[in-house]
Amino acid sequence: MAKTLSFPYPEPPDPGAIIEVAPGVLWARFPLPFRLNHINVFLLADGDGWAVIDAGIADDASRDAWQALMAGPLRGERLTRLIVTHSHPDHIGLAGWLCARFGAALVTSQTAWLTCLYESLAPDALDRATYHLDYLRHGFGDHAETLMQFGHRYLRMVEPLPDTFRRIVAGDVLHIGERDFRVLTGDGHAPEQVMLHCASDGLFLAADQVLANITPNVSVWATDPDGDPLGLYLRSLAMIGREVSDDVLVLPGHQLPFRGLHSRLKALARHHEDRFSRILAACSEAPRSVFELLPALFRLPLGPHETSFAFSEARAHVNRMVIEGTLRWVDLGDGTARISPN
Numbered sequence: 193m194a195k196t197l198s199f200p201y202p203e204p205p206d207p208g209a210i211i212e213v214a215p216g217v218l219w220a221r222f223p224l225p226f227r228l229n230h231i232n233v234f235l236l237a238d239g240d241g242w243a244v245i246d247a248g249i250a251d252d253a254s255r256d257a258w259q260a261l262m263a264g265p266l267r268g269e270r271l272t273r274l275i276v277t278h279s280h281p282d283h284i285g286l287a288g289w290l291c292a293r294f295g296a297a298l299v300t301s302q303t304a305w306l307t308c309l310y311e312s313l314a315p316d317a318l319d320r321a322t323y324h325l326d327y328l329r330h331g332f333g334d335h336a337e338t339l340m341q342f343g344h345r346y347l348r349m350v351e352p353l354p355d356t357f358r359r360i361v362a363g364d365v366l367h368i369g370e371r372d373f374r375v376l377t378g379d380g381h382a383p384e385q386v387m388l389h390c391a392s393d394g395l396f397l398a399a400d401q402v403l404a405n406i407t408p409n410v411s412v413w414a415t416d417p418d419g420d421p422l423g424l425y426l427r428s429l430a431m432i433g434r435e436v437s438d439d440v441l442v443l444p445g446h447q448l449p450f451r452g453l454h455s456r457l458k459a460l461a462r463h464h465e466d467r468f469s470r471i472l473a474a475c476s477e478a479p480r481s482v483f484e485l486l487p488a489l490f491r492l493p494l495g496p497h498e499t500s501f502a503f504s505e506a507r508a509h510v511n512r513m514v515i516e517g518t519l520r521w522v523d524l525g526d527g528t529a530r531i532s533p534n
């Protein structure tokens with residue numbers, strides 16, 4: 193029988209509290225104003241202070257949670273550096289504030305830095321006609337306008353970044369306190385997402401690449417409409433399976449820390465195989481737009497925030513299937529892109 197996951201810390205820390213999940217490894221939780229209502233933040237003993245993994249989203253609830261943590265369990269402690277795993281607002285949103293408020297240096301991948309500057313902080317990046325036309329082309333009709341107004345709002349929940357950062361790349365080794373962490377990066381959920389692996393102590397900070405009960409969102413962006421983030425994601429899962437042993441404690445960006453990495457990697461790959469089958473079945477009946485595929489993949493109705501994720505997630509599967517040759521795009525002459533089995 194396949195090995196299932198185990199959860200050595202089944203109760204998450206209360207707001208403002210911490211749990212020590214390994215010697216010198218602290219786990220805290222911060223609120224998010226979404227259906228996924230929290231993010232995990234880890235703190236790693238780092239000489240005379242603590243290195244922080246991820247910052248939380250830029251809103252008052254998260255700022256208050258940081259103040260409570262630093263006035264409570266971390267009173268008198270120093271934050272040495274903030275290592276941000278990827279460019280999504282729930283992870284990088286408070287980076288600028290946290291670094292300025294507590295004197296920590298920002299460490300992240302170059303792509304996370306640049307993507308945040310572009311997607312979240314560039315005034316025009318999300319309002320352009322590119323996105324609107326893309327929604328229309330894929331069958332969203334009247335919904336396109338709503339998605340433009342509400343679907344991207346969370347991307348703005350980001351404070352300006354510090355003026356400088358320290359770039360890290362795959363293969364780097366970070367000396368954090370007594371431990372060495374090797375940097376891995378993976379694409380698909382976010383470009384060049386950073387993960388940290390301490391093989392000697394069996395610790396794997398997986399960011400959002402591997403979560404215990406959620407399939408990480410994999411999105412195609414209107415700015416790279418033929419991109420293959422799902423292909424990159426599946427490649428990254430295979431890389432993690434080769435590079436990281438099964439016995440690590442996985443410390444993910446959301447939900448509970450767990451053991452059973454390799455069975456989770458296989459389950460994630462199987463989930464996407466299942467989606468491929470459902471898409472193939474749905475468009476075998478008739479050519480479908482990406483919008484028309486959503487009922488085959490998601491439980492409806494979805495709000496604008498969920499719809500924009502669902503759309504780009506469905507699109508990621510379609511693009512992968514087109515690239516591998518299972519599907520092809522067809523034009524029935526009404527300006528809507530539809531897919532059909534090859």
Ligand SMILES: [Zn+2]
Nearest residue numbers: 280282400445
């Ligand atoms: Zn996240």
